[in-house]
Amino acid sequence: MDDLEIKLVQNSWINAQQFQLVKEEAKKLDKSFWPVLIRNKYMSSEDVALFFAQEAGIPYVKLADYKISRSEE
DSSP, rough: HHHHHHHHHHTTTSSSHHHHHHHHHHHTOOOOHHHHHHTTTTHHHHHHHHHHHHHHHHHOOOOGGGGGOOOOO
16 A cells, blocks of 8 residues: 555545545556545545645645736736
8 A cells, every 4th residue: 555545544634434445446447546536526636736745845835825917017
């Protein structure tokens, strides 16, 4: 098992039952764990990005929280 996948449960992003269901479905479909997790709506793609950023120690910025104005030159 991948350490990051286990950390999802340890850090309460998903529960053990959700983890097992996603793991089984990913194997059955021959797909990666992460898209199956998102497709089943246990986590959003934004949550997965936040999780990866936290695990990598990289600051996460949600651009939708900021209004970007067009520069007038």
